[in-house]
């Protein structure tokens with residue numbers, strides 16, 4: 336016997352979700368699979384190995400994540416979304432066939448100065464309005480032209496990232512406005528018209544699902560591969576996603592409490608009727624958020640019920656009053672196939688990305 340908390344990872348669902356992403360790409364476009372942050376908590380090696388037969392490339396946040404995939408036998412190009420942090424990474428990037436983002440102009444000179452065993456593919460990241468990472472649009476043409484003229488660079492892709500592709504009616508800059516700014520900046524690129532022959536990469540999951548004009552040569556889906564819709568309001572495409580992680584555990588104790596008795600730290604929950612309390616073996620040290628509000632949904636033996644009382648480090652308490660058949664050993668799903676991770680996230684003032692990446696090492700992943 337062992338502690339029942341575990342994260343089941345449904346690799347077949349991840350492949351299904353990737354195929355959905357690929358089907359949304361235009362005829363001249365493809366999707367790479369974003370597997371940074373340990374594939375959003377699902378296990379980057381296992382996910383990349385499952386996707387290797389269908390994904391033409393992968394994307395991660397840094398060279399360490401890329402090297403872990405190479406060590407596991409992944410042969411596809413792997414894009415470093417934040418580029419290289421220091422120029423000493425460049426020889427390894429060239430040797431390993433990684434693709435690197437460029438987001439500061441001096442990075443071209445660093446590439447020029449590096450001793451590389453092979454020319455690089457660079458993704459020039461442009462800041463079209465999110466103002467987090469990327470070159471200002473005024474620098475787009477000179478930097479692209481310089482990159483294209485360098486012997487150390489054999490291929491150039493232009494990438495930008497949207498601030499609000501998930502929102503129905505953004506109050507901040509819209510993806511449409513970012514696309515217009517980008518295309519205006521690229522206008523005149525070697526006389527090719529707005530897009531010319533340069534490959535573009537605009538869409539994350541939300542844009543791929545909801546903004547057809549963002550679909551270009553390369554899409555960068557992340558969260559949708561893991562089956563959570565990033566869209567504020569779902570659509571026909573997002574409804575086809577299949578949840579890839581089921582976080583589950585078991586009931587380890589039950590008890591009845593009287594009206595007026597409370598449950599857990601801080602006595603946050605006070606019984607208004609005789610209440611059957613189930614204690615489940617999962618807590619904030621496993622990544623189940625301490626912020627979870629009273630009433631956050633859980634499923635016990637397939638039936639929806641609610642969190643009662645505060646989340647502690649290793650345990651939570653749930654309401655079993657109307658679930659007579661539930662006993663010690665009953666299965667508890669925190670999110671996955673019956674409970675939508677987005678619904679739990681909303682009860683914790685966060686997003687599904689944060690829930691998935693927050694599942695700690697203590698929780699075994701079962702594939």
Ligand SMILES: Cc1ncc(COP(=O)(O)O)c(C=O)c1O
Nearest residue numbers: 369416496539540555556557558
């Ligand atoms: C540059 C870039 N592209 C793509 C993605 C994937 O985004 P999503 O998980 O929303 O699809 C991310 C994630 O943060 C990113 O930073």
